[in-house]
Amino acid sequence: MKALTANRLIDGDVVFWKSGQWVEGFGDADLFDDPAAAEAAEGQAKSQATVVIDPYLIDLMESDGLWAPLSYRERIRALGPTNHPTHGKQAVGGEVIEALLHADGAARSSGRVNLIKRK
Amino acid sequence: MPTLIRRQDDDQFSLAEDSFTAVADDAPLPPGDVIVSFTRFQAEGDRLLAEGRAVGVRLEPAEEVEALAYDLPRIAVVALAFPKYRDGRAYTAAHLLRQRLGYAGEVRAVGEVLREQAGFMVRCGIDSFVPADGATPQDWAHAVHRHRHVYQRAADLRVPAYVEREGG
């Protein structure tokens, strides 16, 4: 499963693709299980050079029945910095944020380390 | 014909007719004035000059400008290549052409030449430009004249801040 992300040109905010538009919450993002559809969206996104910067696809993993970005970097982008729990997208809280905060390990890892600290 | 912007003696900028044809190493030579690579100039320069044409040399960033020293009096244009915006070697080449080798002919910037570099280029002694961003002479003048003050002495002979301050 994949999602499409970028930073918005005007303010640098992390955004996600949702049917041709950009949304701010990972929970609202389109999830692609069809690689061709994902690449088509990426191609469309790349043509929006005055809207977003460097759109790219990210890999997702399942965690407690919800999808979370696979890499640590992408989880931090979807949440905000771990040293300021009230900064960034995590500030709004809710089910998706909680799931992201508590997603265990990265799929590529052995899952030994809970990389996002519970606060 | 690509746009050529030329700096006038009064530090204004205007569009100019480019009488030169830039010729690739493997291309046949057209009649008239030409700009060739340094390699080709070394091989064919004497003959080309003997034919009575004006000859320019294109210098790549890795080529040492000093290698041109002997031929400079007969070279009409030195075209400094900026293959990438971020490659700054040609600024040093321009500076040395003007300040150390005493070259008084045309020094032209070719390649990825954007108005953002215009101020730096003029200060290093470059006086003609083939912009890659569609800039007009007005854009060029605007960019070059943007800064009312400069801190260093350079090839353009602008008065640096430390001299300006002595006057004030």
Next chain:
Amino acid sequence: MYQYDSVDQEFVADRSREFREQVARRLSGELSEDQFKALRLMNGLYLQLHAYMLRIAIPYGSLNSRQMRRLAHIGRVYDRGYGHFTTRQNLQFHWIKLRDAPDILDQLAEVDMHAIQTSGNCIRNVTSDPYAGATAEELDDPRVWSEAIRQWSSLHPEFSFLPRKFKIAITASAKDRTAAKVHDIGLMIRRGRDGQLGFEVIVGGGLGRTPYVGPTITEFLPANRLFSYLEAILRVYNRHGRRDNIYKARIKILVAALGAEEFARQVAEEWAKIGPEGDLPDTELARIRGAFAKTAFEPLPAVSAIFEAAKAADPALARFARNNLRPHKKPGYAIVEVSLKAIGETPGDATSDQMDVIADLAERYGQDDIRVTHEQNLVLPHVRLDDVPAVFAGLQAAGLASANVNLISDIIACPGLDYCALANARAIPVAQQIAQTFADPDRAEAIGELKIKISGCINACGHHHVGHIGILGVDKKGEEFYQLTLGGSGAEDAAVGKMLGPALPYDKVAGAIDTLVEVYLRERKDGERFLDTYRRTGVEPFKEAVYADAH
């Protein structure tokens, strides 16, 4: 504090206007992101993970209260009420919007500040001794030379597109507080036998992927020949530095490839051709020297009865005095270090409110002078001993009175994966855990000077190579791991640390530091610092203890 004249003011105003136009051209699509990126970086504007980051130049770490208040204001209005002081004595805001950046630059220009050349492949903000003008150790005021270099390097027509970034540090004291030996150029002010002022010139030091302690290429360069010599170094580098591989493009690689002797010869040859025409006239140096705000010191006794009585009455003040005060060149004054390393907080961060407090204290008690250290702390360089209790009280009320300068919880950490697009692992939470492990101030004092430096990637913004204990975050199959190095130093005894052993997972790092400290306390002899003990015993006892579990 150097006072801008109209030339300096118009220079930054022009630059700010230029950037406003460039932003407009990017937003309209006239400039591609690739073209714009080079331009915004030349103005310190990066795109990081969550937003744009604006790195504001604090030349040689020097600012006054008006400027500090403006930074606080920018933090409040355009960021989230805080900023991050960096290892280049600069300030970064992490939540900046592109649309606000031109307004911010205008606001900075109004108080004689800018973000010029805080990024890009150009000559970066010059760093210097945060105790300049206050310490008795210095041979000359390095700020004068720093400011002259700031001006000379600003929008330098020939050296703004170098193979890679270029960092210069200047120190005038035997004790090096600038990490001069791990800079592209380190300048150490020296006095010749005849009393003439000059520089020892070190070229090709650096951290990052290939750390080097730089070699000296000139033992004594007469001070008035500095600028032609810098021009010669930069020209040799601009022409011959590698441009084919970003990791081999720094001057250190060129110096290492040629050998210091051959590099020095090439520089000397170029220098001879430039001649004194490339130098700054003495009159301009004198003007710059005169443009620094005058300090007015009162004749005071060396010992302050007020201060001594306050210390005797308040152990917290006494502790602060032991750890955060440094001798001043004038009797009755002190240099006060303000730690931005409160236990559990983000190293180098200050809130806008805290910045305002520092500004108030500097104005009231500190001759309106504030410095930033490369170790991410602040300094009030000129405080009367009589006023130290009041300053301490003001700091205490703002959460700024941590008495831990140079101690184990005074940790350098880069923003790491919490903010930085280049990072492989987080640095801030590791620093926080270590600081919490050593939260007991008595224990921290008993351990003594111990410099821990943490970087979230090999680019080494956190200077991990020169930490007494260095910590480098790496990504191992998506997990954060940390490599420990021991024995580094960024001071006058500069050294690159040696790897301790295999990288440790995130949750083992603070425990490993604790183990290293226990080994040191066991092994140390009379008055040795951690670094001294390590240098005497070598890595073995430390390695054995940390990896004991693995055996």
